[in-house]
Amino acid sequence: MVRTPVIRASLSFALALFLGGCGKDAPQPGSAVVVKIGAASPLTGPQAHIGIDIRNGVQLAIEDANAANIEIGGKKVKFELVADDDEANPTKATTVAQKLVDAKVAAVVGHFNSGASIPASKIYSDAGIPQISPSSTNPKFTLQGFKTTFRVVAHDDQQGPTLGRYAAVVVKAKSVAVIDDSTAYGQGIADAFEATVKAAGVKVLAREHTTDKDTDFKAILTKIKGTKPDLIMFGGIDPQAGPMVKQMAQLGIKAKFMGGDGIQTPNFIKLGGDAAEGVMASIPGLPKEQMPGGKTFLEKYKAKFNAEVELYAPMGYDAVMVFIDAMKRAGSTEPAKFLPEIGRTRYLGVIGPIAFDAKGDLLNGPITIYVVKGGKWEALETVTPEGAPAAATPASDAKK
């Protein structure tokens, strides 16, 4: 499958790193300043393919930057990757964070999981090292008041309203029923959805709750059926959403169904079977083919690693470029000096225009709505959370 080439690629990459490392001791002509960039993501375990994808994106960015012979503050700079494996484990993530801090990295791209990014962010903050997560979408991540915490992906509190607007404006639902799975993620996204559709004048006929372990939704669906909504929104993840759409079909409920990125998975289609057809879901970010720098990036990635981009490699790549961009403007590779510049970023990356709000969240991070068609997720359209065009005007020199 896809994974074997990824593993092979990463092995050869590790070898290259090793060989490259051998020559490092000899001082190079004009001895460049070495700046270490940390990359933290799960490199082993069930999420390894996504973690390696991020690491590869970071690696690619560092090679591109080194090839461009960047000078910062009048000195030649050579970037070096320090990648570590957090195993998607919150405890391991803090250990990895401390290791990266001890290795004196200038900045960190990571982590993949919100559960890992949040505890690790305290360690980076204490050390004053800027961190950009390519993928963590839990709103809490940037709500801790850390000056060092950023992300280049839209967060969950932006998904709910986006889905709500989509349901009201595009699907033109007159009435909805809302179900959540009683988790922080599910309830958050469902609450935000409910508030948005209510504001748009859509009637909320029922608000039901289940749990993230249940598989029997017949009773609540029967209740919802009695209220005859146009659309049912579910805040939760695929193990519940799959059986839920199946049971909707069995009960003869014809309402449309939508959810957040928790259900936008191939597994949802497997669990839902035929009943998954026509289900809509949102996911932060543009479809990778439609990213402004997407086509070039996908080709470059394929040529380098002999594998397809899984998910967040473009975000990992851009995160490094945002750091370097900030270093250039600050004229320094000292975290304390270039950190304030990250907040002022106006950069056109692979994923589109990048700018941050005061909390460190991506301004106007795009969200794409998908639909299941013929047993596959297909992109319908991309919107920004505020429903407006991107506010950030990218600097012209940013992208090569």
Added chain:
Amino acid sequence: MDIFLQQIVNGLVLGSIYALVALGYTMVYGILGLINFAHGDICMIGALTALTVAQALAAMGLPVPLVLVLAALTAVLVCVVLGVSIERVAYRPLRRAPRLAPLITAIGVSILLQYSAALTWGKQYLAMPELVKPGEIALGGVHLTDLQVFIFLLACAVMAGLLWFIHSSRMGRAMRATEQNPDVAGLMGVDVNRVIAFTFLLGSAVGAIAGMMVVLYYGVGHYFMGFMLGLKAFTAAVLGGIGNVAGAMLGGLLLGIVESLAAGYIGDLTGGVLGSNYRDVFAFLVLILVLVFRPSGIMGQHTGDRA
């Protein structure tokens, strides 16, 4: 009214699954006085086995009825072997031990089964292939699928067969004798060890069928699915009168209906303070009420403590 009837139908199907699992609890309790907490996990193993076999065979393109029968047979076989070996290894050595010892062992076996399943099948939710697209039957405003009818009828057939077996066959008589007094039954020439092993065999076989129904009905399986299923079925067994086979069936069906109605109406009854996610609370509230007011259950006779 349609909604109410639909909830009753939902409850009956759910309840017939609970009833099948409850039979395993109640038979073992009747004979050994042991609550076999591993029984829910035996059902889980049956469910995941059936799912895996069905996946493999469906991929080979075998006809659907054959796939179902083979999956059921494999699941029953695996569970029977598992149930009987658990009895032999974990419970028989403790038969004369204080009651607490086999109870704790049962919980240990339950955890062992869960994590063995997690190692074998992984921790993700597994999808059961949609072998037959369930046909819809609309009766007025009530929607049924043929799968639901099939599950209900199969459960009734299994339960009726079991009742007949216990009351009319030679082995059934031996089971009832062992239940009344194992020592005296032994003196009368009943091979008590064999009867107890057979009880586990029967309970596990019925549990395997219940597990397969769960994956057929919901389309998903998971290594932890036996835990809640087991607890609910145990509640059903206590509700009906633990140790009483007919009571387990009644208790299962009743519990299914209580749960469905609770989930459907709790929000309206409490003015939205409690949501439908509290339906499990209702199931266990039933357990507490039964234990407080009628500890012997609906159909259980009050026997007093055996000496």
